[in-house]
Amino acid sequence: MIGLVACNHTLSVQANDPITEVNLPVSNEMELLVQVDAEQVVAELEPVEPIVINSATLVAVGDILIHSSVWQDAKTDEGYDFKPMFELVKPYIEQADIAIANQETMIGGTELGLTGYPRFNSPYEVGDALKDSGFDIVSLANNHTLDRGEKAINNAIAHWNEIGMAYTGAYVSTEDKQRIRTIEKNGITFSFLSYTYGTNGLPIPEGKDYLVNLIDIEQMKEDVELAKQLADVVVASVHFGNEYEELPNESQKIIAQELAKLGVDIVIGHHPHVLQPVEWIEQESGRKTFVVYSLGNFIAAQDGLERELGGIVQIEVEKVTEGEKETITLKNPSFIPTLAYKKNYRNYKIIPLEDCGEEYLKQAEQVYESVKAHMNQWVVDLNFLVPKDQLLTKE
Numbered sequence: 001m002i003g004l005v006a007c008n009h010t011l012s013v014q015a016n017d018p019i020t021e022v023n024l025p026v027s028n029e030m031e032l033l034v035q036v037d038a039e040q041v042v043a044e045l046e047p048v049e050p051i052v053i054n055s056a057t058l059v060a061v062g063d064i065l066i067h068s069s070v071w072q073d074a075k076t077d078e079g080y081d082f083k084p085m086f087e088l089v090k091p092y093i094e095q096a097d098i099a100i101a102n103q104e105t106m107i108g109g110t111e112l113g114l115t116g117y118p119r120f121n122s123p124y125e126v127g128d129a130l131k132d133s134g135f136d137i138v139s140l141a142n143n144h145t146l147d148r149g150e151k152a153i154n155n156a157i158a159h160w161n162e163i164g165m166a167y168t169g170a171y172v173s174t175e176d177k178q179r180i181r182t183i184e185k186n187g188i189t190f191s192f193l194s195y196t197y198g199t200n201g202l203p204i205p206e207g208k209d210y211l212v213n214l215i216d217i218e219q220m221k222e223d224v225e226l227a228k229q230l231a232d233v234v235v236a237s238v239h240f241g242n243e244y245e246e247l248p249n250e251s252q253k254i255i256a257q258e259l260a261k262l263g264v265d266i267v268i269g270h271h272p273h274v275l276q277p278v279e280w281i282e283q284e285s286g287r288k289t290f291v292v293y294s295l296g297n298f299i300a301a302q303d304g305l306e307r308e309l310g311g312i313v314q315i316e317v318e319k320v321t322e323g324e325k326e327t328i329t330l331k332n333p334s335f336i337p338t339l340a341y342k343k344n345y346r347n348y349k350i351i352p353l354e355d356c357g358e359e360y361l362k363q364a365e366q367v368y369e370s371v372k373a374h375m376n377q378w379v380v381d382l383n384f385l386v387p388k389d390q391l392l393t394k395e
């Protein structure tokens with residue numbers, strides 16, 4: 001009550017303020033100012049283009065590398081079930097608007113005979129588990145794409161099509177290759193490209209270049225130009241680098257720079273089987289490209305802690321539309337380190353490192369800290385782990 005009285009009192013004083021009733025002499029200059037103001041008011045009344053802000057998150061994981069002990073562990077009476085292996089990371093994949101995985105081994109199915117290292121062929125059910133976990137697209141260009149030949153690629157792609165999973169980097173025909181894959185979420189369109197440094201010495205069958213995309217700057221340039229016409233954001237998966245090296249080599253850095261220059265927004269690296277850091281590459285225009293040089297193994301049977309560590313990288317894309325003008329900004333990069341857990345080559349399970357107690361990993365906390373320090377050495381504001389309660393309430 002007291003506050004209200006005080007307020008009324010103030011108002012009445014202002015209304016009777018003698019200054020408002022005094023006619024001050026108006027100079028020519030002041031008249032001009034008044035006129036300009038009036039024009040501005042008219043201009044502001046004309047329809048203004050509204051500012052629309054859209055945003056979508058993308059997550060990416062590294063190698064889905066199905067060694068024989070991994071598929072043997074997934075064996076059931078009816079076939080194979082890899083879903084339990086993804087159970088603990090599924091919430092992190094599902095919460096993203098778009099999720100992409102590096103499917104290192106072709107899922108040619110049991111009819112071709114399953115094989116592990118060095119020339120892999122995996123069950124269709126690997127694809128079913130990725131689909132169930134919330135992945136939207138798989139990158140297929142890597143050094144194992146040709147392991148079991150054209151038949152395995154065709155079988156795999158038939159299954160990806162059957163379950164409605166988009167794929168990029170390996171194709172069934174030239175026509176298939178020319179169709180750049182795009183996914184639209186929340187009003188933002190993403191395009192997905194995928195390339196590999198090579199195919200372990202296996203020659204690409206003559207006249208069938210579409211079977212696997214190789215790193216070729218000229219080809220990439222054409223693809224990126226087309227991808228930019230089709231999408232707001234260009235994502236390139238690149239299979240490159242030296243195995244087991246914890247930092248990118250010169251060639252990885254050059255390729256990432258080239259892709260950034262061409263206008264690629266996000267570069268997702270894999271092949272080293274160990275984690276390599278993330279980096280921003282900034283152009284003179286101010287446009288930034290987000291690069292993760294290697295995401296390590298997501299699921300594999302390789303031994304040695306550094307080969308058991310992988311992760312889920314996440315980036316937020318914001319699109320601001322003002323009339324004809326559209327601005328894309330990449331925001332809040334984050335990383336969720338994971339462990340490809342196994343015991344005696346059984347009980348495979350991908351576990352967020354944050355959730356790894358001593359039961360699953362000796363000195364889990366120290367390992368987690370060293371992974372953080374490794375991944376953010378060039379991007380100090382890299383976030384780690386999206387809190388679970390936030391994940392659970394997001395939908």
Ligand SMILES: [Zn+2]
Pocket residue numbers: 104142143144239270271272
């Ligand atoms: Zn590889």
